[in-house]
Amino acid sequence: MKKPYHHGNLKEELIAAGISVLKKEGTGGLRLREVAGLVGVSHASLYRHFTNKEELLAAIAEQGFRGLIENVELYKKRAGSNFKSQFIESGRAYVDFAASHKEQFHIMFSGIIPDRKKHPALALAAEESFGQLVQIVEECREAGVIPSHRDRKVHTLAAWSMLHGIATLLIEGQIPGGRSRTRAITRSLLILLTV
Amino acid sequence: MKKPYHHGNLKEELIAAGISVLKKEGTGGLRLREVAGLVGVSHASLYRHFTNKEELLAAIAEQGFRGLIENVELYKKRAGSNFKSQFIESGRAYVDFAASHKEQFHIMFSGIIPDRKKHPALALAAEESFGQLVQIVEECREAGVIPSHRDRKVHTLAAWSMLHGIATLLIEGQIPGGRSRTRAITRSLLILLTV
DNA sequence: ACCTGAACACCGTTCAAGT
DNA sequence: ACCTGAACACCGTTCAAGT
Numbered sequence: 001m002k003k004p005y006h007h008g009n010l011k012e013e014l015i016a017a018g019i020s021v022l023k024k025e026g027t028g029g030l031r032l033r034e035v036a037g038l039v040g041v042s043h044a045s046l047y048r049h050f051t052n053k054e055e056l057l058a059a060i061a062e063q064g065f066r067g068l069i070e071n072v073e074l075y076k077k078r079a080g081s082n083f084k085s086q087f088i089e090s091g092r093a094y095v096d097f098a099a100s101h102k103e104q105f106h107i108m109f110s111g112i113i114p115d116r117k118k119h120p121a122l123a124l125a126a127e128e129s130f131g132q133l134v135q136i137v138e139e140c141r142e143a144g145v146i147p148s149h150r151d152r153k154v155h156t157l158a159a160w161s162m163l164h165g166i167a168t169l170l171i172e173g174q175i176p177g178g179r180s181r182t183r184a185i186t187r188s189l190l191i192l193l194t195v
Numbered sequence: 196m197k198k199p200y201h202h203g204n205l206k207e208e209l210i211a212a213g214i215s216v217l218k219k220e221g222t223g224g225l226r227l228r229e230v231a232g233l234v235g236v237s238h239a240s241l242y243r244h245f246t247n248k249e250e251l252l253a254a255i256a257e258q259g260f261r262g263l264i265e266n267v268e269l270y271k272k273r274a275g276s277n278f279k280s281q282f283i284e285s286g287r288a289y290v291d292f293a294a295s296h297k298e299q300f301h302i303m304f305s306g307i308i309p310d311r312k313k314h315p316a317l318a319l320a321a322e323e324s325f326g327q328l329v330q331i332v333e334e335c336r337e338a339g340v341i342p343s344h345r346d347r348k349v350h351t352l353a354a355w356s357m358l359h360g361i362a363t364l365l366i367e368g369q370i371p372g373g374r375s376r377t378r379a380i381t382r383s384l385l386i387l388l389t390v
Numbered sequence: 391a392c393c394t395g396a397a398c399a400c401c402g403t404t405c406a407a408g409t
Numbered sequence: 410a411c412c413t414g415a416a417c418a419c420c421g422t423t424c425a426a427g428t
Contacts, residue, residue, distance in 0.1 A: 010411085026309065032402065042413050044404080053402065110305045111367055114221065150383065157370060158384050165360025172306055175352060188345065189353050192387040205392090227421065237394050239423080248421065 011049040013039050015059050022060065022103045027112060032056070057107055058119035064104040065125035069132055071097045076136070083143040084194055090136050091163050091190045095182065098167035105171060109164070133160055140194075147195045155193070162189045206244040208234050210254050217255065217298045222307060227251070252302055253314035259299040260320035264327055266292045271331070278338040279389055285331050286358050286385045290377065293362035300366060304359070328355055335389075342390045350388070357384045 017038040022030050032053055036043040050056045075093035079085040098105040107113070108126075116123045137156045140146040146155065166186055169175050175182055212233040217225050227248055231238040245251045270288035274280040293300040302308070303321075311318045332351045335341040341350065361381055364370050370377055 027306065028309070031400090033400090043402090044414080045412050047403070048411060106306055109363070109367060111222065111301055114223070151379070153372075154376070154379050154383060157364075157376075157380050161360035161364055161380060161384065162357055163360065164364055165356035165358065168304070168363050169352075169356055169359055172304060177348075181349070181352075184346070184349050185352050185356060188349060189356065226419090228419090238421090239395080240393050242422070243392060 010039070010041065010045070014046060014049060014056065015063060018056055018060050019063070019104065022107070027103060027106050027110075030057075054113060055119065058113055058116075058122045060104060061108045061113060062119070062122040062125045064101060064108045065122070065129045067101065067104075068094070068097050068108075069125075069129050072129075072132055072136075083140050084145045087136065087140045087145060087194065088187060088190050090133075091159070092183070092186055094163045095167050095170065095186050098171055099179075099182070102171045105167065109168070130160075145194050159190070159193055162193070205234070205236065205240070209241060209244060209251065210258060213251055213255050214258070214299065217302070222298060222301050222305075225252075249308060250314065253308055253311075253317045255299060256303045256308060257314070257317040257320045259296060259303045260317070260324045262296065262299075263289070263292050263303075264320075264324050267324075267327055267331075278335050279340045282331065282335045282340065282389065283382060283385050285328075286354070287378070287381055289358045290362050290365065290381050293366055294374075294377070297366045300362065304363070325355075340389050354385070354388055357388070 014035060017035045018030070021035050021038060025031070025034070032046055033043045035056070036046050046056070050059070072090050072093040075089040075096075076086050079089035113119065113122070116126060134156050137146060137152070137159060141148050141152065163186070166175070166182065166189070170182055175185070209230060212230045213225070216230050216233060220226070220229070227241055228238040230251070231241050241251070245254070267285050267288040270284040270291075271281050274284035308314065308317070311321060329351055332341060332347070332354060336343050336347065358381070361370070361377065361384070365377055370380070
């Protein structure tokens with residue numbers, strides 16, 4: 001049962017190990033040497049797959065956006081055919097994802113990656129995630145559960161701001177009262193946006 | 196005009212230099228050696244006034260909260276005697292502060308300081324800032340411009356979440372359209388909370 | 391009491407050498 | 410083509426020695 005010298009899919013394993021270390025050590029404690037060690041490979045080999053540390057972080061963030069999109073899709077389906085429920089549940093999906101992937105959410109949004117344009121795959125995933133929100137708002141508009149007299153761009157960004165604020169304060173430990181309080185805030189804010 | 200060996204108020208100068216370096220280099224590029232160099236002192240001398248880097252960051256964050264409180268107070272006074280205007284303008288003060296002190300706001304809220312309890316002065320300033328918001332919401336409630344049938348804690352956290360979401364997305368460059376778009380979003384969101 | 395110079399440990403990054 | 414070992418540069422932190 002010897003490990004082959006050529007690893008096969010080392011890149012994917014490094015990303016997975018990166019997320020694992022991230023969860024244990026936090027954003028500040030993420031060391032490339034530990035990530036490589038966890039996979040059982042020299043830390044220099046990482047540079048065969050990522051040009052630098054930021055690119056590994058970008059890959060972790062990209063995977064985060066994919067997971068976020070999936071989570072929103074899941075909650076939305078669960079909500080059934082009622083558009084208002086879909087809207088509320090999609091929002092909950094955003095906040096819940098942040099809560100259950102704190103460190104990854106942190107890397108996705110807290111300025112650790114200064115310029116997403118340098119990481120096209122990450123930028124694309126982030127755009128798709130935003131596009132998902134735009135589409136949900138649009139559907140709800142057409143269904144008449146969101147007022148249509150307001151500027152749609154402003155309305156979408158308003159929804160995002162609400163959710164992002166809750167998510168951010170939550171992962172910084174600024175919202176006391178646990179899950180139920182957070183759910184209450186999320187719900188009451190989102191309802192304000194509906195008709 | 197020789198500098199004295201004993202510096203006098205080195206601590207304050209180090210904080211000011213820290214903010215200056217922060218603005219130029221960003222959070223990730225803040226090096227203690229550069230901060231000390233800017234003041235014209237050896238980098239080891241920093242440890243006479245701060246036990247470590249995090250404590251300098253905490254001092255910078257604390258000063259940030261003091262500035263935020265002042266800014267909110269200023270905007271609120273400017274708004275005159277109308278409570279609804281006071282509410283809206285206080286919110287604008289929060290977002291404007293974030294926009295004009297991006298890096299400092301980042302250190303205040305983006306998890307660079309993992310545990311505020313380790314920095315009592317910072318924790319106090321942050322609490323005072325939150326207390327200011329609580330008080331504004333309370334005043335508006337009594338004046339009848341904010342609905343009183345809702346849970347006050349939830350309502351306060353909802354207001355904060357909105358503002359914090361806008362501020363955070365703004366400093367991450369996620370809100371296109373510049374200042375006027377940001378003002379529009381802030382305004383329309385805050386109005387949703389009023390009666 | 392406050393500051394300096396030199397040293398230490400650690401980490402991201404590079405590169406010639408191995409398979 | 411992919412990985413390793415050793416080295417380099419840089420930074421936070423410490424400490425004995427200076428004023």
